[in-house]
Amino acid sequence: MADLFSKEQLKELQEISQLKGDEQSKKFNEFLKKCSPEQVEYLRKQYGGSECPFCLIKEGKLKSEILYQDENVMVIFDINPASKGHMLVIPLNHESSITNSKDYGKIMDVVQRVAKVVFDVLKVEGVNILIGDGVTAGQKVAHGYVHVIPRSEDDKVKINWEKLNVKEKDLQELSKLIKEKLKVVKKLEVKPVKVIKELEEFKFKERIP
Numbered sequence: 001m002a003d004l005f006s007k008e009q010l011k012e013l014q015e016i017s018q019l020k021g022d023e024q025s026k027k028f029n030e031f032l033k034k035c036s037p038e039q040v041e042y043l044r045k046q047y048g049g050s051e052c053p054f055c056l057i058k059e060g061k062l063k064s065e066i067l068y069q070d071e072n073v074m075v076i077f078d079i080n081p082a083s084k085g086h087m088l089v090i091p092l093n094h095e096s097s098i099t100n101s102k103d104y105g106k107i108m109d110v111v112q113r114v115a116k117v118v119f120d121v122l123k124v125e126g127v128n129i130l131i132g133d134g135v136t137a138g139q140k141v142a143h144g145y146v147h148v149i150p151r152s153e154d155d156k157v158k159i160n161w162e163k164l165n166v167k168e169k170d171l172q173e174l175s176k177l178i179k180e181k182l183k184v185v186k187k188l189e190v191k192p193v194k195v196i197k198e199l200e201e202f203k204f205k206e207r208i209p
Contacts, residue, residue, distance in 0.1 A: 004038070004039060004042060004061050004062070005039065005056070005061065005062045005063065006063055007062075007063045007064060007079075009031075009035075009039075009062075010053060010056075010057070010062045010063060010064060010079070011079045011080075012031055013031065013053055013062075014053050014079060014140070014141065015027075015080075016028050016031060017052075017053070017140065017141060018140045042061075052094065052141055052142060052143045053141060053143075054090050054094075054141060054143045054145070055094050055143065057074070057076065058074060058092055064076050064077075064079075065077065067087065068110070068114070069092075070110075071092070072091060072092055072093075072103050072106045072107070072110075073089060073090065073091055073092060073103070073106060073107055073110045074089075074090050074092060075087055075088070075089050075090070075110065075114055076088055076090065078147065082147075082149050082155075082156075082157045083149055083150050083151065083152070083155045083156075083157055084122065084150065085118055085121070085122050085124075085150040086147065086148070086149050086150065087114055087118075087147075087148045088145045088146065088147060088148075089107060089110050089111045089114055089145065089146040089148060090143065090144075090145045090146075091103050091107055091143075091144060091145075094143055095143070095144055096139075096142045096143065096144060097133055097134075097144050098131050098133055098144035098145070098146060099131065099133050100133075101144060107146065108146075111129055111146050111148060114148045115127045115129060115148055118148060118150045122150050124150040124151055124152045125151060125152055125153060126150075126151035126152075127148060127149065127150055127151060128147070128148075128149040128151055128157070128159060129146065129147065129148055129149075130146070130147040130149065130159075131144075131146050131147070132147075
């Protein structure tokens with residue numbers, strides 16, 4: 001089933017996965033109406049299980065140019081780039097958390113290599129390396145990934161936040177808790193993010209039979 005979906009279909013599918021509730025259901029059904037019976041059946045099987053767009057790319061079932069791949073990690077361009085050359089470093093194992101990944105060290109080794117290539121090839125002034133671990137942190141797909149974003153002085157990328165005033169007493173209490181925890185913690189526990197619901201929960205009245 002290689003190349004079952006086009007790059008445009010992959011982009012649309014990823015955008016749908018970022019929606020919520022009724023809006024997600026509506027857009028997903030509209031997407032299904034444009035699919036062939038073969039594609040509908042494939043999505044019925046895959047999204048009822050543990051598949052995701054990144055896994056489909058890994059298996060060659062969704063089109064995407066893989067820039068690098070080894071036994072643990074692959075690198076692709078982000079389909080919604082913040083800047084030219086914006087890439088995603090993605091573990092091949094399907095796991096929702098990067099910080100909780102058993103392959104974290106191997107992932108970050110590739111991230112470092114990708115960042116060095118960005119400086120060398122694009123001749124930019126800087127690079128942002130971002131991990132959104134969890135829905136609240138901006139993670140859109142339940143398969144961990146790392147953004148590598150080339151930065152130049154004239155780009156339109158905005159990464160900022162308002163300063164939060166924290167009382168010194170609160171910082172001291174927090175400092176004590178963190179120091180004690182860092183002595184014993186082995187890895188962070190991060191809850192999996194939510195993804196598209198199982199297809200059985202969607203309405204298929206208008207889909208291709």
